[in-house]
Amino acid sequence: DADVTQTPRNRITKTGKRIMLECSQTKGHDRMYWYRQDPGLGLRLIYYSFDVKDINKGEISDGYSVSRQAQAKFSLSLESAIPNQTALYFCATSKGYDNEQFFGPGTRLTVL
Amino acid sequence: KNQVEQSPQSLIILEGKNCTLQCNYTVSPFSNLRWYKQDTGRGPVSLTIMTFSENTKSNGRYTATLDADTKQSSLHITASQLSDSASYICVVSEGSSYKLIFGSGTRLLVRP
Numbered sequence: 001d002a003d004v005t006q007t008p009r010n011r012i013t014k015t016g017k018r019i020m021l022e023c024s025q026t027k028g029h030d031r032m033y034w035y036r037q038d039p040g041l042g043l044r045l046i047y048y049s050f051d052v053k054d055i056n057k058g059e060i061s062d063g064y065s066v067s068r069q070a071q072a073k074f075s076l077s078l079e080s081a082i083p084n085q086t087a088l089y090f091c092a093t094s095k096g097y098d099n100e101q102f103f104g105p106g107t108r109l110t111v112l
Numbered sequence: 113k114n115q116v117e118q119s120p121q122s123l124i125i126l127e128g129k130n131c132t133l134q135c136n137y138t139v140s141p142f143s144n145l146r147w148y149k150q151d152t153g154r155g156p157v158s159l160t161i162m163t164f165s166e167n168t169k170s171n172g173r174y175t176a177t178l179d180a181d182t183k184q185s186s187l188h189i190t191a192s193q194l195s196d197s198a199s200y201i202c203v204v205s206e207g208s209s210y211k212l213i214f215g216s217g218t219r220l221l222v223r224p
Contacts, residue, residue, distance in 0.1 A: 004155070031210060042116065042201070042214030043156075050210075090155050099205050100146070101212065103155030 003027070004104035006091050012110045019078040021107050023091030030096050032074040034058075034066060037088040037106075046089075049074055050096075081111040114139040116204050116215035124221045129192055133218045135185040135202030143205035147176050147187045150199040150217065159187070159200075192222045 004025045013019050023032065031050050035043040035058075045058030047066040055068055063085060065077045078085055088108050092101040116137045125131050137145070144163045148156035160169045160176040162185070169176050173190045189196055202215040 033210070040121075040216055042216045043212075044214075045211075048210060092155075094210065099143070099210060099212070100158055100161065103157070105153070105155050 004091060004093055004102055006089075006104040006107050008107060009105065010108045012112065013081050014112050015082055017081050017111075019081050019109065021076045021089055021091075021109070023074045023076070023104055025072050025091075025093045025102075025104075027093050027102060029093035029102070030071065031094045032068065033092040033094075033101065034064075034074070034076045035090045035092065036060070036085075037090060043090065046076065078109075078111075081109075083111045085109065086111045114204075114206060114213050116202050116213050118200075118202050118215040118218050120218060121216070122219040122221070124223060125192055127192060127194060127222050127224050131189050131192060131220065133187045133189075133200050133202075133220070135187070135215055137183050137185070137202070137204045137213070137215075139183075139204040139206055139213050141207045142180070142183075143207055145176075145178055145185050145205070146203045147174070147185075148201040148203055150201055152198070156201055156203075189220075192220075194222050194224065196220060197222045 007022045033048045034046040049055045049068045091104040094101045119134045146161045147159045150156040162178040175188045178185045199217040199219050201217040204213045
């Protein structure tokens, strides 16, 4: 089945460490997104990419960076993790002009 | 400011009963509204989508309504099942772009 996968599914790290979360998709979609979900809040957009060479900041990009290594791969990095980056992180994909987004299973990140 | 508000925050019902979840939005320009279901430990999955001109959309036991004049939507679940236990997220698309405004969700628990 065409799908969106994320690794790792769970990660515990310490303040100041560099962390990379990875996303892969077999849907053939060109657009990919990274969101974070916090309790009591809606999902918030961190970064999005419409193509391998097109990367854009979302509403909460500070402290994060991304890399679009290929059409099917989009990774999120926390250069120096801090406790308030503890959250559930989701990758999503969509086709160019159809804005339905398909989400991966999420990565639960805990920063101690 | 574009916002999506959902009520109630959480709901407990008995198996077989019906329930209705509410969504109010202040998103402009409006493109469409989706209801997503998010099972614990999984990413959100789209249930229904409605555009400005649609009032009702059904997907099995799920029926969504939209009143574009009052900017309200509801999701009605009929004859609830244990598998309906999940968070239900109202998502409004801003304009014709990628940008989605997420509500914080309603957590539904269906008890036997």
